[in-house]
Amino acid sequence: MNEKKILIGVCGSIAAYKTAYLIRLLKKQHADVRVIMTSSASGFITPLTLSTLSKNPVLTRFTANDQGEWNNHVELGLWADIFVIAPASANTLAKMANGICDNLLLAVYLSARCPVYVAPAMDLDMHKHASTQANMRKLQESGVKMIDAEYGELASGLTGTGRMAEPENIVSIINDFFSSGRPLQGKKALVTAGPTYEKIDPIRFIGNHSSGKMGVAIARQLMAYGAEVKLILGPVNDFFDLESISVSNVISADEMYELAKEQFTGADITVLAAAVADYKPRIFADSKIKKNKDNLTLELTKTPDIAASLGKKKSDGQIIVGFALETDNEFENARKKLYSKNFNMIVLNSLNDPGAGFGHDTNKISILDKDNNTREYELKSKTGVAKDIVDAIVENYF
Numbered sequence: 001m002n003e004k005k006i007l008i009g010v011c012g013s014i015a016a017y018k019t020a021y022l023i024r025l026l027k028k029q030h031a032d033v034r035v036i037m038t039s040s041a042s043g044f045i046t047p048l049t050l051s052t053l054s055k056n057p058v059l060t061r062f063t064a065n066d067q068g069e070w071n072n073h074v075e076l077g078l079w080a081d082i083f084v085i086a087p088a089s090a091n092t093l094a095k096m097a098n099g100i101c102d103n104l105l106l107a108v109y110l111s112a113r114c115p116v117y118v119a120p121a122m123d124l125d126m127h128k129h130a131s132t133q134a135n136m137r138k139l140q141e142s143g144v145k146m147i148d149a150e151y152g153e154l155a156s157g158l159t160g161t162g163r164m165a166e167p168e169n170i171v172s173i174i175n176d177f178f179s180s181g182r183p184l185q186g187k188k189a190l191v192t193a194g195p196t197y198e199k200i201d202p203i204r205f206i207g208n209h210s211s212g213k214m215g216v217a218i219a220r221q222l223m224a225y226g227a228e229v230k231l232i233l234g235p236v237n238d239f240f241d242l243e244s245i246s247v248s249n250v251i252s253a254d255e256m257y258e259l260a261k262e263q264f265t266g267a268d269i270t271v272l273a274a275a276v277a278d279y280k281p282r283i284f285a286d287s288k289i290k291k292n293k294d295n296l297t298l299e300l301t302k303t304p305d306i307a308a309s310l311g312k313k314k315s316d317g318q319i320i321v322g323f324a325l326e327t328d329n330e331f332e333n334a335r336k337k338l339y340s341k342n343f344n345m346i347v348l349n350s351l352n353d354p355g356a357g358f359g360h361d362t363n364k365i366s367i368l369d370k371d372n373n374t375r376e377y378e379l380k381s382k383t384g385v386a387k388d389i390v391d392a393i394v395e396n397y398f
C-alpha cells in the first residue's frame with residue numbers, strides 16, 4: 001500500500017475503538033492515511049488518538065479554526081484513492097443514502113470521486129430493520145461497496161449480526177481493491193488526443209474535427225486501472241476534471257512530436273488517439289495573407305509521423321496502440337498501418353459508421369492485432385469504447 005491515499009471516515013459507534021487498530025495496520029503497510037470523524041464519533045474515541053496513529057490532523061468540522069478557515073471537502077474527496085467509512089452508523093448510512101450533507105464526512109462522501117467502502121456497525125435489530133436494509137441496498141445500487149457486518153456478541157449484550165468487520169478483514173479488502181481492480185498499478189502510460197493545428201498565418205490554420213473525447217476517455221480508463229498517465233492534448237479545452245492525469249497542452253504536430261518523443265521513454269503503454277495533421281504549410285506567413293487573388297496556392301510539407309517514429313524506437317516490453325480513421329478499404333488500410341508503424345494493436349474507426357469517429361460521444365471500433373485477430377465491437381459511448389480498448393491491452397499484454 002506504499003503511499004496509497006486512504007481516507008477513513010469514523011462515525012459514532014462503540015466499534016470506533018477498532019478503527020485505531022485499522023489505522024495502525026494501514027500505516028504499517030506504508031499507506032498515507034487521513035481521518036474524518038463525525039462529532040458523535042469523538043464521544044467514542046478521541047481525535048488525538050487517531051491523529052497520533054495516522055500521523056495527520058483529524059478533521060471533524062467544516063471550519064478548520066475560529067478564523068473561519070475551512071476544511072476543503074472537495075480537495076479531500078479528490079485526494080483519496082479510496083474512502084473507507086468504518087464504523088458506519090445507521091444514522092450516517094441513512095444520510096448517505098438520501099444525500100444529506102450536514103457534516104464534513106457527508107460532504108466528502110458527496111464530493112469523492114474514488115471508490116467508497118462502508119463497514120456498518122450497529123445493534124442487530126437496527127441492522128436488520130427494513131429502513132437500514134433499504135438504505136444499504138440504495139447505497140450499493142449507487143456504487144458504494146459494503147464490508148458486511150459480522151455475527152457475534154454486540155455491545156448491547158445481544159448476539160447477532162451487526163459487529164463491524166475486523167480490521168484485518170477490512171485491510172484485506174483494501175489490499176484486494178488496490179491489486180485486482182487496478183491491473184495497471186505501477187505501469188506508466190502515455191496518450192495523445194485531440195487535433196493539431198498547423199498555422200498558415202497569424203489568423204488561420206489547418207486543423208480537423210477531433211474533440212479529444214476518445215483519447216481523454218482512454219487516459220481516464222488507464223488511470224482508473226492504476227496506471228500513471230501522461231496525456232498530450234491538442235488544442236481543445238473542454239476538459240476540466242483531469243486532476244490526476246498529467247496533461248501537456250500542445251498546438252501543432254511538431255510540438256506533439258517533441259513531447260511524445262520525450263515522454264515515450266519509460267512508458268509501458270502508449271495509445272495514439274490524436275488526429276495529427278499529416279501536412280503543414282511549408283512557410284508560415286508572419287502577417288495576415290490578404291484576399292487579393294482569386295486563387296491561392298498553399299505549399300504543404302509533411303509533419304513528423306509521431307506514431308512511426310515511436311514505433312521505430314519501441315523497445316521490448318513497450319506496447320503501442322495506434323488508431324486508424326478510415327473512409328474506404330478500412331480493414332486493409334488499418335492492417336497496413338499496424339505493420340508500417342510497428343504498433344502492437346490498432347483501433348479502427350470508420351467514418352462510414354453512423355455515430356463513429358470525430359466529435360460524437362459515441363464510437364464504433366474494431367481492434368486488429370499482429371496475430372491476425374480482428375475483434376469488432378458495437379456502437380457505444382466513448383467511455384465504454386475506452387474500457388474495451390484498455391481491457392484488450394490488459395488481456396493481451398499484462
Ligand code: PMT
Nearest residue numbers: 210211212213214272275276306307323324325357358359
Ligand atoms: O477526438 P474525437 O472527436 O473523440 O475523435 C476520435 C478520433 C476519431 C480522432 C480517434 O478515434 C482517431 O481515430 N484518432 C486517429 C486519427 C488519425 O489521425 O488516424 P490516421 O489513420 O490518420 O493515423 C494513424 C495513426 O498514426 C494514429 O494513431 C495517429 O495518432 C498516428 N499519427 C498520424 C499522423 C502523424 N503525423 N502522426 C501520428 O502519430
